[in-house]
Amino acid sequence: MTPNHAVRIQPGADRRMNDDTARKSFLRTDEPAPYTVLNANSTVPLLLVCDHASNRMPRAVGNLGLDAATRACHLAVDIGAADVTRRLAASFRATTLLANYSRLVVDLNRHLSSPGAFLEYGDGVAIPGNRNLSAAARQARADTLYWPYHMAVADHVRRLSALEPQPLIVSMHSFTPAMDGVTRPWEVGVLWHEDRATAEALMAGFRAAGFVVGDNQPYSARMPLIFTLARHAEPAGLPHAIIELRQDLINHPAGVARLAGVLEHLLIDLLPAPLPHAAGEPSPQACRDRG
Numbered sequence: 001m002t003p004n005h006a007v008r009i010q011p012g013a014d015r016r017m018n019d020d021t022a023r024k025s026f027l028r029t030d031e032p033a034p035y036t037v038l039n040a041n042s043t044v045p046l047l048l049v050c051d052h053a054s055n056r057m058p059r060a061v062g063n064l065g066l067d068a069a070t071r072a073c074h075l076a077v078d079i080g081a082a083d084v085t086r087r088l089a090a091s092f093r094a095t096t097l098l099a100n101y102s103r104l105v106v107d108l109n110r111h112l113s114s115p116g117a118f119l120e121y122g123d124g125v126a127i128p129g130n131r132n133l134s135a136a137a138r139q140a141r142a143d144t145l146y147w148p149y150h151m152a153v154a155d156h157v158r159r160l161s162a163l164e165p166q167p168l169i170v171s172m173h174s175f176t177p178a179m180d181g182v183t184r185p186w187e188v189g190v191l192w193h194e195d196r197a198t199a200e201a202l203m204a205g206f207r208a209a210g211f212v213v214g215d216n217q218p219y220s221a222r223m224p225l226i227f228t229l230a231r232h233a234e235p236a237g238l239p240h241a242i243i244e245l246r247q248d249l250i251n252h253p254a255g256v257a258r259l260a261g262v263l264e265h266l267l268i269d270l271l272p273a274p275l276p277h278a279a280g281e282p283s284p285q286a287c288r289d290r291g
Helices: 015-026 081-092 135-161 196-208 228-232 253-268
Strands: 035-038 046-050 095-099 168-175 188-191 213-215 240-246
Touching (some): 015 135, 046 135, 168 228, 188 196, 196 213, 196 240
Parallel strands (some): 046 168, 168 240
16 A cells, blocks of 8 residues: 555544544435444343445445446445344344445455455456545545444443453354355355364354355455454454355345354354343243254
8 A cells, every 4th residue: 555545554542532523524414324233232242243244335435436236246245144143143132233334435354454445456346436545535434434333343342351251252254156266165164363262163063064164264364354353352362253154055035044043053052051131031042942
């Protein structure tokens, strides 16, 4: 990245005070907030995040010069990931954060210094609206969408970490069956760097359920470009994993239900029992009992 395109890669000390001003200058008053939080006060020791949950574009950036088909494809959104994540949020009543804007505006799972944060070209497609972005344009997107999301994640990590036991943090993604003309054989991927135990338990469970599983495939959490869990989970030593689901398996309701059901059983085995639950409601332990 050239110096004139530099963007602040840490939030300023006055970030919280300026968030509302930044949002008003970039997002219209009738546009959604940068992210959605589900079960914000849950004490279940599970935090779900979905960085690429939406293909929405702020009106400030138009359509980035892309046609409707491209804005609906894997470059713009992790197809099906939000649907699976929402089902898990409902099953566990766990705190969940979902991004409300497309990764093509700014990729929440990339370091801001990475070329992928403001993608100009991917999988054979140029993104005209990201070409030659000024430092001010990059900073506006970061201040409005990127840092508010990550500060919210950090707040919930701190809140849940103050309770017992420590939370499991799961980052939900999906991947396209083919990339750059190369077919991907995996149906599910588990990405990990420091937390081998959580990753191995998830991979073993997916394999037992009959899935072809990638170990740090189709991407690796050891790559320096991965941001969310490297920032929020690894430094605190919290159990965590990135789960990648192949998009053709979850681009329809039956597939979403199937994968969410498998994940319910795998995650319940990684969480302490009994889990906290609201008075008068069945415990999330029912996820295990249904098996």
